[in-house]
Every structure is written in C-alpha cells, then in structure tokens.
Amino acid sequence: MSSPILGISFGNTSSSIAYINPKNDVDVIANPDGERSIPSVLSYVGEDEYHGGQALQQLIRNPTNTIVNFRDFIGLKFEEADLSRCSAGAPAIDIDGKVGFAINRGEDNVEKITVDEVVARHLNRLKLAAEDYIGQTISKTILTIPTDFTDVQRDALTAAAAKSGLKIVQFINEPSASLLAHVHAFPFEKDVNVVVADFGGVRSDAAVIAVRNGIFTVLATAHDAKLGGDNLDEALIEYFAADFQKKNQCNPRKNARSYAKLRSNAIITKKTLSNATSATISVESLADGFDYHTSINRMRYELTAGKVFSQFTQFINTTIEKAKLDILDIDAVLLCGGVSFTPKLANNLEFMFPESVEILGPQNKDASNSPNELSCSGAALQGRLIADYDADELKEALQPVVLNTMHLQKAIGLLDAEGKFVPVILPETSYPVQKTITVKNAKGDFLIGVYEADSKIKETTVEPEAKPESEAEAEDSEEWSDDEPEIVREKIYEPSTKLIELGIKDVTKGLQIIFNINKDAVLKVTARDLKSGNVVQGHL
Amino acid sequence: MLSLPALTSDITVSVTSGTKLTESVRRPIEPVGKDFMHHATRTLRNHTWSEFEKIQAEQNVQKVDESNVDPDELLFDTELADETLLAHDARDWKTADLYAAMGLSKLRYNATENQIIKAHRKQVVKYHPDKQSASGAGLDQDGFFKIIQKAFETLTDKNKRKQYDSCDFVADVEPPKKGSEYDFFEAWGPVFASEARFSKKTPVPEIGSLESTQKEVEQFYSFWHRFDSWRTFEFLDEDVPDDSSNRDHKRYIERKNKAARDKKKTADNARLVKLVERAMSEDPRIKMFKEAEKKEKERKKWEAGAAARAEAEAKAKAEAEAASKAEEEAKAAANAKADKKKSKEAAKAAKKKNKRAIRNCGKDNDYFGDAAQAAAIDEQISLIVDSLDDEQLVDVADKIKADASAAKAVLAEAAKGFVESGKIPASLVAYFA
Numbered sequence: 001m002s003s004p005i006l007g008i009s010f011g012n013t014s015s016s017i018a019y020i021n022p023k024n025d026v027d028v029i030a031n032p033d034g035e036r037s038i039p040s041v042l043s044y045v046g047e048d049e050y051h052g053g054q055a056l057q058q059l060i061r062n063p064t065n066t067i068v069n070f071r072d073f074i075g076l077k078f079e080e081a082d083l084s085r086c087s088a089g090a091p092a093i094d095i096d097g098k099v100g101f102a103i104n105r106g107e108d109n110v111e112k113i114t115v116d117e118v119v120a121r122h123l124n125r126l127k128l129a130a131e132d133y134i135g136q137t138i139s140k141t142i143l144t145i146p147t148d149f150t151d152v153q154r155d156a157l158t159a160a161a162a163k164s165g166l167k168i169v170q171f172i173n174e175p176s177a178s179l180l181a182h183v184h185a186f187p188f189e190k191d192v193n194v195v196v197a198d199f200g201g202v203r204s205d206a207a208v209i210a211v212r213n214g215i216f217t218v219l220a221t222a223h224d225a226k227l228g229g230d231n232l233d234e235a236l237i238e239y240f241a242a243d244f245q246k247k248n249q250c251n252p253r254k255n256a257r258s259y260a261k262l263r264s265n266a267i268i269t270k271k272t273l274s275n276a277t278s279a280t281i282s283v284e285s286l287a288d289g290f291d292y293h294t295s296i297n298r299m300r301y302e303l304t305a306g307k308v309f310s311q312f313t314q315f316i317n318t319t320i321e322k323a324k325l326d327i328l329d330i331d332a333v334l335l336c337g338g339v340s341f342t343p344k345l346a347n348n349l350e351f352m353f354p355e356s357v358e359i360l361g362p363q364n365k366d367a368s369n370s371p372n373e374l375s376c377s378g379a380a381l382q383g384r385l386i387a388d389y390d391a392d393e394l395k396e397a398l399q400p401v402v403l404n405t406m407h408l409q410k411a412i413g414l415l416d417a418e419g420k421f422v423p424v425i426l427p428e429t430s431y432p433v434q435k436t437i438t439v440k441n442a443k444g445d446f447l448i449g450v451y452e453a454d455s456k457i458k459e460t461t462v463e464p465e466a467k468p469e470s471e472a473e474a475e476d477s478e479e480w481s482d483d484e485p486e487i488v489r490e491k492i493y494e495p496s497t498k499l500i501e502l503g504i505k506d507v508t509k510g511l512q513i514i515f516n517i518n519k520d521a522v523l524k525v526t527a528r529d530l531k532s533g534n535v536v537q538g539h540l
Numbered sequence: 541m542l543s544l545p546a547l548t549s550d551i552t553v554s555v556t557s558g559t560k561l562t563e564s565v566r567r568p569i570e571p572v573g574k575d576f577m578h579h580a581t582r583t584l585r586n587h588t589w590s591e592f593e594k595i596q597a598e599q600n601v602q603k604v605d606e607s608n609v610d611p612d613e614l615l616f617d618t619e620l621a622d623e624t625l626l627a628h629d630a631r632d633w634k635t636a637d638l639y640a641a642m643g644l645s646k647l648r649y650n651a652t653e654n655q656i657i658k659a660h661r662k663q664v665v666k667y668h669p670d671k672q673s674a675s676g677a678g679l680d681q682d683g684f685f686k687i688i689q690k691a692f693e694t695l696t697d698k699n700k701r702k703q704y705d706s707c708d709f710v711a712d713v714e715p716p717k718k719g720s721e722y723d724f725f726e727a728w729g730p731v732f733a734s735e736a737r738f739s740k741k742t743p744v745p746e747i748g749s750l751e752s753t754q755k756e757v758e759q760f761y762s763f764w765h766r767f768d769s770w771r772t773f774e775f776l777d778e779d780v781p782d783d784s785s786n787r788d789h790k791r792y793i794e795r796k797n798k799a800a801r802d803k804k805k806t807a808d809n810a811r812l813v814k815l816v817e818r819a820m821s822e823d824p825r826i827k828m829f830k831e832a833e834k835k836e837k838e839r840k841k842w843e844a845g846a847a848a849r850a851e852a853e854a855k856a857k858a859e860a861e862a863a864s865k866a867e868e869e870a871k872a873a874a875n876a877k878a879d880k881k882k883s884k885e886a887a888k889a890a891k892k893k894n895k896r897a898i899r900n901c902g903k904d905n906d907y908f909g910d911a912a913q914a915a916a917i918d919e920q921i922s923l924i925v926d927s928l929d930d931e932q933l934v935d936v937a938d939k940i941k942a943d944a945s946a947a948k949a950v951l952a953e954a955a956k957g958f959v960e961s962g963k964i965p966a967s968l969v970a971y972f973a
Binding site for chain 2: 378397398407414500
C-alpha cells in the first residue's frame with residue numbers, strides 16, 4: 001500500500017497532523033511527547049533544536065532563541081509583517097526583505113534563519129512525528145490555510161514544504177476543512193448555512209459557508225489578526241498581575257521572565273477552567289522571590305475576560321452581515337480552534353442566536369469533542385479522497401471552469417395545501433443540481449405549483465399579556481415583568497414568480513417530485529406516481 | 541410533512557411562458573469533499589445528473605463485489621440464538637445448547653473444525669468477563685463464558701463432539717404429522733438428511749425425487765433398513781463420582797449408565813426402523829411401482845390367453861386369403877382366355893399379311909422380268925403360299941421383306957423343297973423349278 005496523504009493544519013499557535021488509518025478512521029497523530037495539538041514553536045539551545053511543547057517551555061528561560069507565531073510571516077515582506085505578535089519570543093529581523101530570526105547557536109555563533117527556513121524545519125518535525133507514528137515515509141500532504149492567504153504565501157509554503165521533503169497536493173481553506181471533518185462525522189440532514197468560526201491563539205477567522213448537496217460555497221469571510229486566545233490570556237494575566245501586585249507590592253509585568261512565567265501558568269489555568277469550574281494557579285518565585293498562589297473560579301474568569309468574549313460574538317455577527325444574511329438565515333455555527341473549548345463562548349452564542357441555530361462546539365453532543373483537531377482531520381479526509389484520483393484528474397478538477405460555478409440566487413419550491421411556500425432548492429445552490437422530494441401516502445389528484453421565492457424577515461410585535469395575578473405575586477413580579485413589547489422575528493418566503501404548474505391525477509400510493517436544474521439553468525420538474533409510475537414533466 | 545393542494549382545474553403541464561430563473565451568480569465552490577469531486581467529474585465529462593447517478597451506482601455495485609467478507613462469518617449467528625443461555629447455570633452446561641452458545645446454531649453438526657475455532661474466537665471477544673465488566677457486569681458473572689469454553693472443549697474434541705452430536709436433539713428433524721397432507725420429498729428429505737449424520741457408511745443415498753428409478757428407490761430403502769448408526773448416548777450419562785472412596789457405588793453408577801445407554805440405543809434403533817417403515821408406506825414412488833407391477837401382471841395374464849386367440853385369428857386369416865386367391869385365379873383365367881383369342885387373331889392377321897406379301901412379291905418385282913407369264917407366276921406363288929406351313933410362311937415372308945430382289949430365288953427354293961418332298965408336283969411350279 002502506498003503511503004497515506006498527511007493532513008496538516010498549520011497554525012500560528014499550534015499545528016496538528018492527521019491521516020486516515022487502514023481502518024478508515026481519522027487518526028490525529030500525537031508527536032513523541034504525546035501532544036496532539038503540537039505548539040508551532042521552535043527553540044534552539046546551542047546545537048540542539050527543540051520543537052513543540054518542549055520548545056514552548058524554553059520561552060521562559062530562553063526567549064530570544066525561541067521562535068513563536070511565525071506562520072503568518074511566510075511570503076510576506078518585512079515591512080508588511082506585524083512583528084508585535086512574536087514579541088514574546090525571538091525578535092524578528094530583516095533578512096533580504098523577508099522576515100527572519102537571529103538565533104544564537106552557542107559561542108557567538110549567530111545563525112540567521114528566514115521564516116521560510118523556520119517553516120520548513122517545523123514541517124519537517126511534523127513529518128517526522130507522522131512517520132514515527134505511521135511507520136511509513138510520508139511524501140504527500142494537504143495543508144490547510146486561512147482563506148486570506150495570497151498566492152505568494154502559497155508558493156512560499158510549497159517551497160518550504162518541498163525543502164522538508166513534502167509535496168503539497170492541495171491547499172484547502174481552513175473553514176472548509178473543518179466543516180468537511182464535521183460533516184464527515186455528523187452529516188447535516190438538509191442544506192444549511194453554517195458559520196465556521198475559528199478562534200485560534202492569535203487570530204480569528206470566520207466564514208459563512210452554504211452547504212448544498214455536500215458542496216460548500218463560501219459566502220463571506222472575516223479575519224481578525226488581533227483577536228484570539230491570547231487576548232483571553234492577557235485578561236487573565238492582567239487579573240493575576242494586579243492581584244499579585246496588591247499582595248506583594250511588586251509588579252511582575254516589568255520583568256520579562258516573570259511575565260513569561262505568569263503567562264505559561266495563566267494558559268494552563270485557562271485550559272483547566274474550560275473543563276472545571278475552578279482552578280488554581282501556583283507560580284514559584286514569580287517576581288522578587290515572591291511565590292504566587294491563588295485559585296480562581298470560572299465565573300470570575302468569565303467576568304474578567306467578558307470584553308474579549310463579546311468581541312468573539314461580535315466578530316461572528318460581522319461575518320454574517322458581510323455575507324448579507326440575517327441571523328435567521330444561519331442554521332448552525334461550527335466552532336473550531338482552541339478557544340472553542342471555553343464554555344462561555346458557546347453560551348454567548350446560544351444567547352445571541354435563536355434556538356433553531358445549532359452551536360456546534362465541544363459541549364454539543366452532535367459535534368466533535370476536539371474543535372482544534374477539526375481542520376487537520378478535514379485535510380486528512382480530503383487526502384484520503386484524492387488518493388483515489390491521479391494527479392491529472394486532480395489538476396483538471398481544480399480548474400477555474402470547475403470551481404467557478406453558477407449559483408442560484410432565489411429559492412425554488414412548491415406551494416403546499418395551505419398556500420405556503422416550501423423551499424426545495426435553496427438560494428446559493430450551485431447547479432447542475434437534482435433534488436427529490438417524496439410525498440408519502442399521497443392520494444388523489446394534485447396540483448404542483450413551482451415558484452421562485454424571496455425570503456423576508458417578518459417582524460411582529462407581541463404585546464406582553466396582562467396577567468391577572470394575585471397581589472403578593474404582583475409585587476414580586478413587578479420588578480421583573482418586561483413591559484417592553486417583545487419582537488418576534490421569523491423568516492418567511494414570499495413566492496414571487498410562478499414557473500411551472502403540474503397536475504397529476506389518480507395518485508394512489510405516494511408521489512415523487514424531482515427538481516433538476518442542468519448546467520444551462522433549465523429547470524425541469526418531474527412528478528412521478530410511485531405506484532403506477534405515471535410521469536408528468538415540465539421544463540422552462 | 542408536506543401536503544399538496546388538490547387539483548381543481550384540468551392542467552397537466554402549464555409552463556408560465558417567458559419566465560426565467562433569476563439571474564445566477566458565478567461563485568467559486570470549495571474544492572473539498574467527495575461531492576465536489578463528483579461535481580468536477582460531472583462538469584468535466586459533461587454527464588447529466590442521471591447519467592452520473594447510473595455510473596456511480598455501477599461503481600458501488602463493483603465495490604460491494606470486491607469487498608471480500610469471510611464466507612464463514614455469514615453463517616455464524618449475528619445475535620445469540622437463545623437469550624436464556626446468558627443466565628444458564630454453568631454447572632449445568634450439559635443441558636445448554638452448545639452450538640447456540642458458540643453462535644453456530646445454523647450450522648450445528650455441519651460446522652467444520654475451522655469454523656468452530658473462528659466462532660469461538662468471536663464469542664470470546666464478545667463475552668469475555670473483562671469485556672462484560674466494562675459494560676457494568678461484575679467479573680464473577682462469567683457463567684456464559686464458562687459455557688462457551690466448555691462448548692469449545694467439547695466441540696473440538698472429535699470423540700466428545702460425536703457424543704454431543706448424538707444427543708443434539710435440536711438438530712433432529714421431526715417427520716410430518718400422520719394424516720396431514722404434505723409433499724413427501726419436502727417433508728421427508730430433511731428427516732433423512734438429519735438421520736444420515738449418524739451413518740457409519742458414507743455416502744448415504746439421497747431420497748431422490750419422483751423421477752428416481754425403482755432400483756434407486758429400492759437401494760435407498762434397503763440402505764435405511766440396514767442402517768448402521770454410530771449414535772451413542774454417553775453424553776446423557778450420569779456423572780460417575782470421581783472419588784475412589786466408594787468403588788462399589790462407582791461401579792453401580794457405571795452399570796446403570798451402561799444399561800441406560802443400551803436401552804436408549806435400542807429405542808433409537810427401533811425408532812429409526814419405525815420411521816423408515818412409515819416413510820416407505822407413504823412414499824408415492826413405492827405406490828407407483830406397486831401399481832406398475834399390478835399392471836404388468838395384468839398384461840402378462842392377458843398375454844397367456846393370446847395363443848388361442850392367435851389360432852382363431854390365423855384360421856380366419858387363411859380363409860379370407862383362400863377366398864381372395866380363388867377370386868384372383870378366376871379373374872386371371874378369364875384374362876388368359878381373352879389374350880389367347882387376341883393372339884390367335886393377331887397370328888391370323890400376320891399370316892394373312894405374310895401370305896399377301898409373298899403373293900404380291902411377283903407383282904411387286906415386275907414378275908421377275910417375265911411379265912408375260914404373270915398369270916402363271918401368280919398362280920404358282922399362290923400354290924406355294926398355300927402349301928407353306930406357318931413356320932415356312934414366316935421364314936419366306938421375312939426373306940422376301942428383307943430382300944425383295946431375291947424373292948424369286950426364295951420362292952424357287954421353297955418350290956424346290958415342295959417338289960422334292962412331293963407335296964407339289966414339279967409341273968405345277970414349273971416357273972420356279
């Protein structure tokens with residue numbers, strides 16, 4: 001058997017690798033240290049190179065030789081890069097116009113490495129971990145990238161991967177990869193609009209994706225390079241630092257080493273609070289020889305970081321607005337990235353969206369328990385899929401003529417017995433497409449009216465009912481009774497254009513209606529009597 | 541649940557003319573997932589939706605064909621055939637259905653050794669106390685597992701399996717109820733097939749069908765009448781106490797077991813004999829053969845009376861033949877008479893013709909150049925002609941016909957003959973003398 005195609009999710013903060021094992025399950029690969037979410041950190045001590053969690057620990061003692069948050073620098077010019085984000089580690093320098101790092105390899109031997117080289121070394125480490133795990137040499141990979149990566153950045157990644165002996169067969173967008181992994185495990189029953197929100201360590205990305213017949217169309221994307229899990233850390237650090245200062249009259253923020261210590265412990269505390277309602281933090285000799293020990297509960301944490309959380313929800317809101325959709329058009333929100341573990345995030349979203357919207361976070365039983373592994377799992381699934389196709393076929397499939405597809409702009413559907421519009425083909429469906437609906441137990445003669453429809457948001461104001469209450473209760477409830485009229489918003493379809501009418505007679509045992517739009521946008525509606533096989537067909 | 545409005549007018553298809561779908565927008569789709577690959581294939585190959593579905597369906601069928609499932613696995617039980625086995629007391633394992641415990645309730649005595657090993661492995665993985673305790677049961681609740689182990693022990697030992705199979709009454713097939721209507725071969729086939737497993741001799745003849753020959757049927761029943769069974773009933777023995785303290789008791793039990801075994805064996809043999817007798821009495825082929833035999837007998841009886849009948853027949857035939865012969869003969873005689881008359885007349889006519897030919901030969905030959913003597917020649921020729929007998933007449937006529945010029949010589953020769961024989965005086969035939 002040929003070696004599997006590795007799925008790599010390469011993040012600023014951490015990376016994950018996955019492949020499809022011979023049992024056809026997705027296997028997220030742990031590195032030799034047992035980390036499935038491998039920190040994207042490289043650290044050098046003399047001749048030795050450290051990677052992953054081991055390198056991350058070096059951030060306290062050896063920050064100038066530890067490279068963090070380097071992914072977004074690839075393919076960028078030095079002037080374009082936002083260098084503040086790697087301030088915790090080795091400072092970025094300008095090497096031939098590219099971002100680079102000066103690393104001390106011991107005895108005044110300073111090695112200057114460009115970010116391309118760093119990426120290559122990082123990918124090589126990931127490759128070695130995968131080979132260790134699978135026991136086969138790996139040569140092909142699928143890499144996930146943010147939707148805003150430019151072609152220059154893609155090329156730089158391809159070159160860096162080639163340096164580490166990996167051929168990138170396909171780049172896929174992170175939100176698509178995550179959604180693919182989610183759909184693989186928990187398929188949607190119908191066509192939906194999903195917001196895929198990826199909250200990483202230092203940046204956040206969101207995309208509104210329309211899923212139609214298993215085909216994904218990205219309707220809008222949003223990026224925020226300054227919003228991420230680190231903001232939560234900052235809030236927590238600030239809280240602890242203030243507390244420490246109050247107790248010991250010394251500021252741990254001034255000393256870089258103290259700050260690094262506090263940060264690494266705050267991160268652990270944050271992760272603990274995702275699973276437990278209270279956590280302790282304990283740092284020995286945090287600053288000026290003072291130890292720090294305290295406990296914090298989840299409520300306090302959520303209050304402290306409340307502002308950041310509202311930023312997250314606001315971010316999702318902006319994305320939906322960007323797609324020119326209403327909250328009611330959204331069927332589900334898929335949370336991925338490390339921040340998704342925080343229960344407060346999903347809580348806030350549940351509050352923001354109507355009940356019909358599913359928040360697919362780790363707390364939901366219909367979603368993956370590890371949102372940070374979705375993207376690499378998706379890449380691995382895609383790898384398994386395209387392993388069955390040869391290179392030419394794949395190249396052909398990725399041509400613009402295939403990728404750029406016509407999408408319907410309005411819903412097409414039928415009128416039911418009460419005259420209500422029932423959408424069959426939703427807007428943003430790419431065609432050619434075929435949809436079949438079956439009306440079971442239909443009996444008699446039927447009229448099938450096919451219409452095109454606009455969706456509208458209907459707002460109705462519901463006056464609160466004046467409740468006849470006993471006096472004792474009335475006193476109590478006065479403070480709580482919401483006198484404000486409640487506004488109920490619903491999404492309704494208004495049929496606009498009548499397209500086709502079909503009449504079918506003497507149906508005895510069920511009816512099947514097939515909607516087919518071919519590549520020339522010709523709609524064909526076929527009604528078939530399931531018992532007798534009578535067919536009535538009309539097309540535009 | 542969608543409900544459609546009822547049809548009020550008489551439409552079959554009405555397309556609102558001039559309507560078009562709202563203008564579509566070209567957008568990129570994400571190149572991930574199998575549905576995208578399907579979309580790509582459709583677009584690149586220009587397949588319509590239904591063509592593509594057809595191709596996919598074909599591919600799926602091929603995939604199913606290719607997947608190689610262990611054929612044995614299909615024969616095993618997917619679920620425990622008898623749920624009560626789980627609560628069965630392991631000490632009473634002998635009363636448990638060991639094949640069901642192994643998941644072999646469909647195969648039973650037909651299970652091969654390999655299948656038993658495979659099935660055992662499967663059951664162990666499923667019912668091992670370690671596995672069971674994971675789902676809540678205590679480690680001490682291993683009764684069923686013990687039964688599985690006992691079953692494996694019994695079924696993999698050749699001798700023990702024989703003993704168990706002997707007493708595996710579940711595998712016995714009951715004959716059809718007496719007096720009920722049934723298809724003989726459908727009802728009795730499985731009965732004999734299940735009994736056949738005890739046969740020492742192999743192969744066991746099959747029950748056959750309605751088309752089997754008498755010889756085959758006879759062989760079948762004679763095999764079953766002389767059936768040699770290895771069935772033993774040791775499995776039902778009472779356990780012989782293992783302690784050596786009471787040897788007498790042990791021997792007593794052993795004796796008792798042996799007696800019980802023999803009794804059961806005799807009963808089983810008797811049962812089989814009865815069974816075969818019943819089958820034979822109800823076998824439609826046997827009835828058919830008996831009927832055929834009866835008919836044959838009747839035919840033979842009928843044949844025995846045939847000699848007398850043949851004699852009478854021969855007589856009648858001879859008489860008829862004689863009558864027809866006489867009739868024919870009479871006819872032939874009449875014919876002959878008529879023929880004779882005819883030939884006589886023909887001869888007469890020929891004679892006349894010959895005579896005329898000879899008589900005329902003088903005239904025809906211009907009287908041989910002696911026209912002066914014509915009258916004398918004619919007279920003399922007619923004299924010769926009259927004197928010629930039948931044979932001579934033909935002879936002379938032929939000669940004259942053959943060569944008219946030699947007529948004079950011929951006549952002269954004939955005249956000379958007559959003169960010499962003295963029939964005609966030489967003076968009367970002077971011209972030819």
